[in-house]
Amino acid sequence: MHTDLSASGHPLGDTVAAFAWLILLLPLLGFVANGLLSLTAAAQPGPADPSAGHGHGDAHHGDAHAHDAHDTGHDHHPARHPAAKWVSLIGPGVLAAAFGLALATFLAMRGAGDAMHAPFVLTLFDWIPTGALQIPVALQLDPLSMVMVLIITGIGTLIHLFSVGYMQDDPGYPRYFAYLNLFVFFMLLLVLGASYPLMFIGWEGVGLCSYLLIGFWFTEEANANAGKKAFIVNRIGDFGFLVAMFLLFANLGTLSYTGVAAGAAGFEMGGALVTTICLFLFLGATGKSAQMPLYVWLPDAMAGPTPVSALIHAATMVTAGVYMIARSATLFSMAPAAQLTVAVVGALTAVFAATIGLKQWDIKKVLAYSTVSQLGYMFVGVGVGAYTAGVFHLMTHAFFKALLFLGSGSVIYAMHQAYHATHAHADAQDMRNMGGLRRFMPITSTLMWIATLAIGGIPPFSGFFSKDEILAAVFARTHHSTLAEATWLGLPGSVVLYAVYALGLAAALMTAVYMTRMMLYTFHGPNRTGTAEQGHLREAPWIMTGPLVVLGVLSAVGGFLNLPALVGGGMSEILHHWLEPVVGEGTLRVTLGEAAHLSHATEYALIGTAVAIAVGGIALAWTRLKPAELVPAAESPAEQGIERTLLNKWYVDEAYDRTVVQPTLGVSRTVLWKGLDAGIIDGLFVNGAGFLARGLGWLGSQLQTGRIGTYAWVLVLGAVSVLAGFSFR
Amino acid sequence: MDNTFHPLFYGFHFYLFGLIAIASAILFVTRKSPVAAALWLINVMFCLAVLYVMLDAQFIGAIQVLVYAGAIMVVFLFVVMLLNLGQPDDLADIRGTGPRLAAGAVGLAILAEVMVLARSRIQGEYAPAAAVELLVPAADAVGGVIAPVAGPLFREHLLAFELTSILLLAAIVGAVVIGKKQGPADAR
Amino acid sequence: MLAESLALSAVLFTIGVVGVLTRRNAIILFMCVELMLNAVNLSFVALSKLYGATGQVFVIFVMTVAAAEAAVGLAIIIAIFRHRQTVHLDDINLLKG
Structure with missing residues (x-):
């Protein structure tokens, strides 16, 4: 690979960082290798995953004979892919290697010290060299992209390892790892690219992989539809991203991060142009990061394998929007109105999704809405200019949400194995069929409790620090910041920020409640799986629990990466200082040039409030919910009133169906298909061209009379016109 | 043959035979009977033969009479009679008024165009008085015409x-x- | 007399063209073509006085070709008449594919 070290003056140019392209290349090679291996055996797509076919009891009848053969020995599944061993090596192997390289690069970057105030741009080759638009394929290594790379490769490695156990019996095993490696490649491209177009490639690439993995078991229509939904909803956001890029190029003439950051200061503070650009960027972020109103695809995306939900739809891809806004920090800090929009949308999403999470029975759906809600938190963070807080929450969320998803995967795996052994066809993901799993799966239970405390905001677990920092930042911005002085839809910025803070607290309360509810119903109380199945419930193998343990440790201590100055002492605000070169300027502009300041008393009060709410939420759920009174899903009565509304997710999907999908389909069917396609394209253009050719041919054939008289006339007229041409020249 | 040139005499006969040729040609295209038409065409050819001679192309004039008027037109007449087309038949041989007018217009157009082209492209005019000294000797003692x-x-x-x-x-x-x-x- | 000769040639040629356009009888059409050829010959002869004897040589070629054309053309007309019992061109559309 041609490495033009355009930043050769940079101290990182002489270190391992010069091989940063290898971090990208490794997953790509893994994709190619696994993709080729997946072609070595005839593909047998089918639901062999524990969570596959849930809610579709009939699907199990189709492959009952395969299950029978499977009963003789768990380790020798007849459908297991012949190349599975190689894939198990390559898939997680390339990720581990990439993580090692990322770690080495990280150490080199730490060694560079103050030199990291300038990003290390590694130009690989020219991509679009056209006139004013010069876009090289260049990688940008700076503290922000380094954090993202570490999260992606680190958690990616763990999830790949988990997948080895979770997906081992799937006939599409190599295909799965090929997609997963491809996803990691695109995600790394997204965060490592040095310009918006490169980010967009990664952006679209992860969207593609998300689509492929949601519809991994594409033989079931619901899964395929979920993939299509994710893809189409994301297109709306991509439109915004594209428009933002066009506007940036039209006004700044460059699309590289360094160029945009330099040019951003030239915009009018709070001007219409920069606000428009930021809002379009945010539209892109709402699509990819599942914010209102484009969040609807994420819950459906749980149709994919559970590790995919953990990696793509919780830890990495959905946080791309947060990364994008943090990356555009200088731009956003010029547009307070856009920032307030981001914060308000984030807060509303956080609360809205949390309410839905309160009443879901599917364990993955609870986590899905929880993810949407936590993403809302991150947007609140980056929205109020606390980019470090947003990225901090992104990181801790990646830890505990990956842990929660993998834990739920472990639970589903156990449930499925149990139902499998007894040939039952109950739903392996419905919490009403679980209960008391603590006794059968102690490791998973303990680790998931850690994650629950983390997400709930109990100190000293990681989520507490990141969530508290966001809320504190919102509170701090209500005074003495560009946001407080701006107006948003006629409201003063400080009022909006107080509302956002209140919404954040409400979301925190609900988060504690629904997470505790999930834990209670899953792991506590009596077991509702069934007496025959209880004997088959057991902890997952070590290849799955191992990553869980690592994630559990990270969830527990991840918060220490950015302790508040109040309690941290010499260890405080590590991440803040680390990210300072990238987002510091933007944050400072929002806070009017001074570091945000809250009196210690206020800070203690805020922490106290947050902890009280978290503890209160857990206590509320613990005392009010009675897992003992639950009955299995098949025997449950239908919910009524508000519960039913929440279970049906506020009927948002139905509303979208009525207002957007059906009219679109109607217009497509009547106007676009029958009118435009069948009428104008087929009728006028295609058949019209045919008629035109036939008509002209008919006219021509009329000249061909076969009578010499006609020919004589034609000949003479031709001669006359030629002579006329000579005569009048 | 003396080489004395009489412009008036020459010019008179040139115009005379020219006009006869035109009149005969018009009669030729307007006759219904093919035999009559052929005879009028022969008349045109005779006139042209005279003009050839007057233009000092005596050999061409002789061939015009022998080959064209004599041989080719006889073949035509022969075919007409062989096919028994001597009488104007019921089927109108000449087209209707519309085509005739159109043909006239086209003819005039061609005429005008040829005139314009000839006037603009062909330079030079030989004076009648100098005609005898022109490129083609009227007759020489050894080779004749x-x-x-x-x-x-x-x-x-x-x-x-x-x-x-x-x-x-x-x-x-x-x-x-x-x-x-x-x-x-x-x-x- | 060059101008007059060329003018006469043009007039005769035009009459031939008009004849071709207005007549339906194949034989008369042929004769019209002969008239046009004669008109051209007149031009050749007239111009040969200006440019040299090559014009007269060309007249001989034209006559030869006209003779050949008449021979073949009339033979074709005879052949057609044998089949169709007519020499009216409007009744003959064998050229139509």
């Missing part, structure tokens, strides 16, 4: 001449083959 034509014909244009003879041969063979009554062997 044929040598000036025969010279170029058999020197520069010998190849074309031979090719033309082959063409004639092919035309004769073709005419025989086409005109031959088809025997039972050829009947389909």
Whole structure:
């Protein structure tokens, strides 16, 4: 690979960082290798995953004979892919290697010290060299992209390892790892690219992989539809991203991060142009990061394998929007109105999704809405200019949400194995069929409790620090910041920020409640799986629990990466200082040039409030919910009133169906298909061209009379016109 | 033959035969009977032969009478009579008024165009008084009137001449083959 | 007399063209073509006084070709008449594919 070290003056140019392209290349090679291996055996797509076919009891009848053969020995599944061993090596192997390289690069970057105030741009080759638009394929290594790379490769490695156990019996095993490696490649491209177009490639690439993995078991229509939904909803956001890029190029003439950051200061503070650009960027972020109103695809995306939900739809891809806004920090800090929009949308999403999470029975759906809600938190963070807080929450969320998803995967795996052994066809993901799993799966239970405390905001677990920092930042911005002085839809910025803070607290309360509810119903109380199945419930193998343990440790201590100055002492605000070169300027502009300041008393009060709410939420759920009174899903009565509304997710999907999908389909069917396609394209253009050719041919054939008289006339007229041409020249 | 040139006498006869040629041509295209038309065409050719002679192309004038008026037109008349087309038949041979007017217009257009082109492209005019000293000697003692034509014909244009003879041969063979009554062997 | 000769040639040629356009009888059409050829010959002869004897040589070629054309053309007409019992061109559309 041609490495033009355009930043050769940079101290990182002489270190391992010069091989940063290898971090990208490794997953790509893994994709190619696994993709080729997946072609070595005839593909047998089918639901062999524990969570596959849930809610579709009939699907199990189709492959009952395969299950029978499977009963003789768990380790020798007849459908297991012949190349599975190689894939198990390559898939997680390339990720581990990439993580090692990322770690080495990280150490080199730490060694560079103050030199990291300038990003290390590694130009690989020219991509679009056209006139004013010069876009090289260049990688940008700076503290922000380094954090993202570490999260992606680190958690990616763990999830790949988990997948080895979770997906081992799937006939599409190599295909799965090929997609997963491809996803990691695109995600790394997204965060490592040095310009918006490169980010967009990664952006679209992860969207593609998300689509492929949601519809991994594409033989079931619901899964395929979920993939299509994710893809189409994301297109709306991509439109915004594209428009933002066009506007940036039209006004700044460059699309590289360094160029945009330099040019951003030239915009009018709070001007219409920069606000428009930021809002379009945010539209892109709402699509990819599942914010209102484009969040609807994420819950459906749980149709994919559970590790995919953990990696793509919780830890990495959905946080791309947060990364994008943090990356555009200088731009956003010029547009307070856009920032307030981001914060308000984030807060509303956080609360809205949390309410839905309160009443879901599917364990993955609870986590899905929880993810949407936590993403809302991150947007609140980056929205109020606390980019470090947003990225901090992104990181801790990646830890505990990956842990929660993998834990739920472990639970589903156990449930499925149990139902499998007894040939039952109950739903392996419905919490009403679980209960008391603590006794059968102690490791998973303990680790998931850690994650629950983390997400709930109990100190000293990681989520507490990141969530508290966001809320504190919102509170701090209500005074003495560009946001407080701006107006948003006629409201003063400080009022909006107080509302956002209140919404954040409400979301925190609900988060504690629904997470505790999930834990209670899953792991506590009596077991509702069934007496025959209880004997088959057991902890997952070590290849799955191992990553869980690592994630559990990270969830527990991840918060220490950015302790508040109040309690941290010499260890405080590590991440803040680390990210300072990238987002510091933007944050400072929002806070009017001074570091945000809250009196210690206020800070203690805020922490106290947050902890009280978290503890209160857990206590509320613990005392009010009675897992003992639950009955299995098949025997449950239908919910009524508000519960039913929440279970049906506020009927948002139905509303979208009525207002957007059906009219679109109607217009497509009547106007676009029958009118435009069948009428104008087929009728006028295609058949019209045919008629035109036939008509002209008919006219021509009329000249061909076969009578010499006609020919004589034609000949003479031709001669006359030629002579006329000579005569009048 | 004395070389005295009488412009008035010359001009009078030139115009006379020219007008006769035009009148005969008009009569030729307007006759319904093919035989009458052919006879009027022969008249045009005779007039042209006279003009050729007046233009000092005596040999061409002789050939015009012999080959054109004599041989070719006789073949025409022969065919007309062979096919018994001597009488104007019921089917209108001449087209209706519309085509006739259109043909007249087109004819006028061609005439105008040719006139314009000839006027603009052909430079020079020979004075009648100097006509005797022109490029083509009227007659010389040794070669007569044929040598000036025969010279170029058999020197520069010998190849074309031979090719033309082959063409004639092919035309004769073709005419025989086409005109031959088809025997039972050829009947389909 | 060059101008007059060329003018006469043009007039005769035009009459031939008009004849071709207005007549339906194949034989008369042929004769019209002959008239046009004669008109051209007149031009050749007239111009040969200006440019040399090559014009007269060309007249001889034209006559030869006209003779060949008449021979073949009339043979074709005879052949057609044998089949169709007519020489009216409007009744003959064998050229139509």
